[in-house]
Amino acid sequence: MIKLQIGMSDIKIKIIDREGVSHEVDAPTDMNMNLMEVVRSYELAPEGTIGICGGMAMCASCQCYVQSDHELPEMSDDEEAMLSEAFNVKDNSRLGCQLHITEDLDGLQVELAPEEA
Amino acid sequence: MIKTDILIIGAGPTGLFAVFEAGLLQLKCHLIDALPQAGGQCSEIYPKKPIYDIPGYPEVLAGDLVDNLMEQIKPFQPGFTLGERADTIEKLEDGTFIVTTNKGTEHHAPVVAIAGGLGSFEPRKPLLENLEKFEDNGIAYMIKEPEVYRGKKVLIAGGGDSALDWSIFLADVAKEVTLVHRRNEFRGALDSVEKVQQLKNEGKINLITPAEVVALKGEDHLEKVTVKDTGTSEERDIKVDNFIPLFGLSPKLGPIGDWGLEIEKNAIKVDNTYDYQTNIPGIYAIGDVNTYPGKLKLILCGFHEATLMCQSAYQKIFPDKKYVMKYTTVGGVTGFDGSKKEAPKAVVKSID
Numbered sequence: 001m002i003k004l005q006i007g008m009s010d011i012k013i014k015i016i017d018r019e020g021v022s023h024e025v026d027a028p029t030d031m032n033m034n035l036m037e038v039v040r041s042y043e044l045a046p047e048g049t050i051g052i053c054g055g056m057a058m059c060a061s062c063q064c065y066v067q068s069d070h071e072l073p074e075m076s077d078d079e080e081a082m083l084s085e086a087f088n089v090k091d092n093s094r095l096g097c098q099l100h101i102t103e104d105l106d107g108l109q110v111e112l113a114p115e116e117a
Numbered sequence: 118m119i120k121t122d123i124l125i126i127g128a129g130p131t132g133l134f135a136v137f138e139a140g141l142l143q144l145k146c147h148l149i150d151a152l153p154q155a156g157g158q159c160s161e162i163y164p165k166k167p168i169y170d171i172p173g174y175p176e177v178l179a180g181d182l183v184d185n186l187m188e189q190i191k192p193f194q195p196g197f198t199l200g201e202r203a204d205t206i207e208k209l210e211d212g213t214f215i216v217t218t219n220k221g222t223e224h225h226a227p228v229v230a231i232a233g234g235l236g237s238f239e240p241r242k243p244l245l246e247n248l249e250k251f252e253d254n255g256i257a258y259m260i261k262e263p264e265v266y267r268g269k270k271v272l273i274a275g276g277g278d279s280a281l282d283w284s285i286f287l288a289d290v291a292k293e294v295t296l297v298h299r300r301n302e303f304r305g306a307l308d309s310v311e312k313v314q315q316l317k318n319e320g321k322i323n324l325i326t327p328a329e330v331v332a333l334k335g336e337d338h339l340e341k342v343t344v345k346d347t348g349t350s351e352e353r354d355i356k357v358d359n360f361i362p363l364f365g366l367s368p369k370l371g372p373i374g375d376w377g378l379e380i381e382k383n384a385i386k387v388d389n390t391y392d393y394q395t396n397i398p399g400i401y402a403i404g405d406v407n408t409y410p411g412k413l414k415l416i417l418c419g420f421h422e423a424t425l426m427c428q429s430a431y432q433k434i435f436p437d438k439k440y441v442m443k444y445t446t447v448g449g450v451t452g453f454d455g456s457k458k459e460a461p462k463a464v465v466k467s468i469d
Binding site: 046047048049052053054056058059061077081084085087088089116 | 368
């Protein structure tokens with residue numbers, strides 16, 4: 001397992017990839033990262049299939065289902081609009097790029113939504 | 118047949134800037150892009166977003182950056198084949214290439230530079246059974262010829278501008294227009310949303326929200342779609358002649374992936390130690406579409422890659438010529454249109 005960085009400010013996140021494999025990863029809270037970037041840095045989804053728009057909530061390639069009951073930041077209009085157009089959307093869908101890694105998210109568990117055809 | 122020196126596939130910022138660098142070397146460029154306008158992602162996805170890492174611009178809107186690039190390359194008179202996707206490439210015996218688009222337009226050039234970004238933007242297709250079967254048999258993702266829908270029963274799905282705009286337009290053309298959207302709220306220009314509201318009140322648009330199309334029915338041609346109310350989960354069949362899902366566009370590497378180029382991580386491998394050439398001599402890949410150790414998908418990196426690519430292209434096209442790089446501050450910019458920009462000359466004159 002690749003380690004992003006070793007620090008006191010890491011949180012643990014459980015990410016279930018598109019093949020159903022579960023990964024417990026360390027995510028830094030002090031590197032201005034979002035969940036989509038964490039997934040990419042650990043290469044849990046192939047490059048070019050996630051974070052296509054770069055994190056502007058303008059594609060749904062980083063859609064994930066939030067399985068733990070963490071208090072999440074409210075959806076922006078952009079995120080809500082994107083999820084209203086996306087496929088495979090469920091009640092617990094969020095865009096990974098809009099979830100900023102903070103200490104509050106320690107123990108977060110998410111599953112990546114299927115890749116759009 | 119369109120002939121040029123460097124055929125650039127992709128009219129995003131990297132492709133556009135390549136025209137400038139090629140122009141300084143007196144090389145002509147032609148660009149192909151699947152989108153109907155130049156600018157790539159900057160125009161299609163985020164024209165109103167500010168970019169902060171273009172050297173020399175503390176802040177620039179993506180759309181403005183494209184406008185500026187278009188202005189910068191104007192003297193070099195680039196040709197454009199827009200709204201067409203580069204489909205096939207053929208290497209001729211003399212080492213030059215013919216690239217043909219999905220609409221059959223042929224382009225001939227000694228050098229091909231793929232500046233394809235994330236790939237060509239294709240319509241996002243809903244995940245429905247039998248979708249392919251009904252494509253061109255009642256299902257279309259783009260409205261090319263509105264007259265096709267005259268007197269027809271049309272169902273449009275989507276909640277963005279194109280779904281709204283086409284519903285409005287077809288309300289006057291089709292026999293029946295139904296608009297299905299997963300939410301009650303629409304995201305689009307205020308005018309369009311209000312117009313749809315008005316047409317709904319007048320009974321000219323049948324609006325079904327919150328709902329989605331969940332099944333397609335028909336023998337050879339589409340006959341009915343099943344619409345599910347996402348609130349109550351109730352399903353009903355609606356008779357239609359045409360179903361038009363308008364869920365926006367998403368980029369796909371597409372046919373370029375079958376050109377025999379070395380692909381890694383959905384990107385084209387290039388030689389970053391020298392000139393960003395691919396495994397096929399004469400084909401280069403620059404900007405977001407390429408990959409190499411340490412690659413960063415940044416516009417500014419694309420500019421650099423485009424510049425070095427042009428130097429190599431020059432040597433390939435003129436193997437016997439020796440080129441000495443000249444600064445624009447020294448040599449100015451001489452356009453193919455006869456225009457000349459240069460620094461004003463200092464006056465050498467004695468003062469009595």
